[in-house]
Amino acid sequence: LNVDVSDVLGVENKQNEENNTFVPGSGSGGRADRVPCYDPATMQHLGYFPVMEPDEVRQVVTRAREAQIVWATTGFNQRRLLLKVLLKYILEHQELICRVSAKDSGKTMLDATLGEILTTCEKISYLLKEGERVLRPQYRSTGMLMIHKSARVEYHPLGVIGAIVPWNYPFHNIFNPLVAAVFSGNAIVIKVSEHASWSGFFYSRIIQSALKAVGAPADLVHIITGYAETGSALVSSVDKLIFVGSTTVGRKVMETAAKTLTPVTLELGGKDPVVICEDADLSQVIHLAVRATLQSGGQNCAGAERFYVHESIHDEFVKEVAKIVKSVRVGPPLEGICDVGAICMPDHVEKLEMLVRDAVEKGAEIVARGNLLPTDSPGQFFPPTVLINVNHSMRLMQEEIFGPILNIMKFKTDEEAVRLANDSSFGLGSSVFSGSKNRANAIASKLYCGMAAINDFATGYLCQSLPFGGVKESGFGRFAGEEGLRALCIVKAVCEDRIPFVKTNIPKPLQYPVADNAFQFQESLIRMLYGLSWTAKLTGLLDLIKSLSPKKVDGQKQSNGKVE
Numbered sequence: 001l002n003v004d005v006s007d008v009l010g011v012e013n014k015q016n017e018e019n020n021t022f023v024p025g026s027g028s029g030g031r032a033d034r035v036p037c038y039d040p041a042t043m044q045h046l047g048y049f050p051v052m053e054p055d056e057v058r059q060v061v062t063r064a065r066e067a068q069i070v071w072a073t074t075g076f077n078q079r080r081l082l083l084k085v086l087l088k089y090i091l092e093h094q095e096l097i098c099r100v101s102a103k104d105s106g107k108t109m110l111d112a113t114l115g116e117i118l119t120t121c122e123k124i125s126y127l128l129k130e131g132e133r134v135l136r137p138q139y140r141s142t143g144m145l146m147i148h149k150s151a152r153v154e155y156h157p158l159g160v161i162g163a164i165v166p167w168n169y170p171f172h173n174i175f176n177p178l179v180a181a182v183f184s185g186n187a188i189v190i191k192v193s194e195h196a197s198w199s200g201f202f203y204s205r206i207i208q209s210a211l212k213a214v215g216a217p218a219d220l221v222h223i224i225t226g227y228a229e230t231g232s233a234l235v236s237s238v239d240k241l242i243f244v245g246s247t248t249v250g251r252k253v254m255e256t257a258a259k260t261l262t263p264v265t266l267e268l269g270g271k272d273p274v275v276i277c278e279d280a281d282l283s284q285v286i287h288l289a290v291r292a293t294l295q296s297g298g299q300n301c302a303g304a305e306r307f308y309v310h311e312s313i314h315d316e317f318v319k320e321v322a323k324i325v326k327s328v329r330v331g332p333p334l335e336g337i338c339d340v341g342a343i344c345m346p347d348h349v350e351k352l353e354m355l356v357r358d359a360v361e362k363g364a365e366i367v368a369r370g371n372l373l374p375t376d377s378p379g380q381f382f383p384p385t386v387l388i389n390v391n392h393s394m395r396l397m398q399e400e401i402f403g404p405i406l407n408i409m410k411f412k413t414d415e416e417a418v419r420l421a422n423d424s425s426f427g428l429g430s431s432v433f434s435g436s437k438n439r440a441n442a443i444a445s446k447l448y449c450g451m452a453a454i455n456d457f458a459t460g461y462l463c464q465s466l467p468f469g470g471v472k473e474s475g476f477g478r479f480a481g482e483e484g485l486r487a488l489c490i491v492k493a494v495c496e497d498r499i500p501f502v503k504t505n506i507p508k509p510l511q512y513p514v515a516d517n518a519f520q521f522q523e524s525l526i527r528m529l530y531g532l533s534w535t536a537k538l539t540g541l542l543d544l545i546k547s548l549s550p551k552k553v554d555g556q557k558q559s560n561g562k563v564e
């Protein structure tokens with residue numbers, strides 16, 4: 001692929017602010033007619049991107065619609081080719097893709113390779129291997145009544161899929177809906193976050209080059225930039241909308257979608273609980289616990305947001321995770337080795353500080369904090385923090401934190417752990433650790449949420465055969481897995497004759513004008529088909545035959561139109 005990278009990694013940018021440093025919400029950054037982008041770890045200004053007007057969005061969707069008509073005629077081989085071309089580029093340019101993501105979102109290169117590259121490669125690999133099988137017509141049973149028929153479900157592309165995505169994984173959040181949409185024969189228009197438009201703009205060049213390389217229409221995929229109005233226009237003009245973002249905005253999206261009855265999948269926030277029983281393997285758990293909290297600076301929808309630890313291992317667990325967190329280095333990810341990068345959203349450091357303050361005022365204790373590396377960088381950083389003595393009256397146990405804070409609460413019994421874990425308005429993922437698989441599974445089965453990991457954290461996402469999504473305020477609908485792929489399709493039920501020369505003929509008594517005994521005929525037929533015993537079925541059959549045989553007319557007398 002020929003992808004222009006000339007303006008991506010250098011500091012030179014024609015659109016830069018004069019001093020090349022961005023101050024959020026001030027100066028030209030505050031204008032609503034363009035999207036300013038900057039690196040949250042250095043505050044380096046990265047450029048401006050257009051705020052697409054609603055009319056322009058509708059035009060883009062119309063163009064995508066025309067491209068989709070062409071694309072829908074392609075076979076799976078052609079679609080696989082597109083995915084392979086993309087995969088090849090990703091494999092050969094891992095570092096470039098990660099650097100771009102790190103620069104725009106503040107995450108480290110390691111966080112990027114795990115959350116951007118690994119996840120996307122696994123998704124593409126799943127589609128290459130299993131996508132066609134999932135989208136092939138699926139034959140279903142017919143039951144006795146329709147035994148002469150064959151019944152199947154066909155999966156046809158819906159048309160134009162819209163996706164509104166957040167900034168936390170700028171690459172994967174684009175490629176995740178994109179590869180599934182085009183593989184299932186759809187076009188897609190993706191509105192990237194105003195906090196990750198710079199990287200989105202670059203990633204769209206990769207997509208355009210890949211489309212060209214396989215001879216697919218250029219309008220099949222569009223990446224658009226803007227704010228809420230741009231997003232709203234997309235919701236009301238596509239055939240299905242996948243929204244990935246906060247619960248607050250998810251509600252607004254659903255309101256907009258209601259006006260046009262646009263179907264939506266809502267992948268919203270999370271507050272994932274991690275239950276650690278006393279028989280868990282602590283040497284494994286402590287490292288998973290810290291990674292689950294600090295991956296991408298804690299800016300994960302399915303991040304570990306609440307730890308419930310059995311009281312008998314609580315102190316040991318706290319000691320070990322505190323030791324690790326104290327060794328963590330926080331700094332600009334592209335200026336040397338660090339473990340945790342920057343916080344992407346401009347006001348979020350303040351919110352994280354407020355959440356910790358609120359908890360401490362209500363009795364929580366800070367037992368460890370990571371180290372901010374000495375740097376001249378004016379970036380947005382927050383030191384990873386471990387808190388104990390937390391409880392559900394504290395805001396950080398109720399609200400989505402979206403930051404590197406590890407909260408630990410004790411529990412005594414499994415019932416208590418389940419009750420605490422379920423005491424949340426969210427229901428995305430969960431984890432349960434125990435030496436007994438049965439016990440862990442028993443706890444997990446009682447958790448009211450969309451996903452559960454047994455003795456692990458969130459690795460279910462790397463089994464792309466599994467559906468991803470939540471319940472309660474974490475949203476509804478699923479992406480990934482068979483459920484996610486088929487959700488991008490018109491699910492069409494088809495029924496047809498399967499035995500030559502056998503077709504549905506309306507029985508004589510039911511033909512218009514219906515016979516006097518039409519009801520008795522039908523009633524007997526139903527008893528014959530669904531009778532609970534063979535005797536009941538047989539009686540139904542005999543009555544059915546009787547109702548078909550010509551009526552006795554011996555000695556009949558007509559009175560008031562009735563046969564006597």
Ligand SMILES: NC(=O)c1ccc[n+]([C@@H]2O[C@H](COP(=O)([O-])OP(=O)(O)OC[C@H]3O[C@@H](n4cnc5c(N)ncnc54)[C@H](O)[C@@H]3O)[C@@H](O)[C@H]2O)c1
Binds near residue numbers: 192245249252266
């Ligand atoms: N469940 C998941 O799969 C998943 C994955 C990643 C992130 N998230 C969630 O995303 C959130 C963080 O991302 P964010 O801060 O970018 O979320 P956000 O809800 O603020 O924004 C998401 C997107 O919605 C757009 N938008 C804003 N107002 C809109 C409107 N009225 N109509 C249409 N679009 C509108 C934004 O421009 C952005 O592109 C967290 O809550 C996180 O849990 C969820």
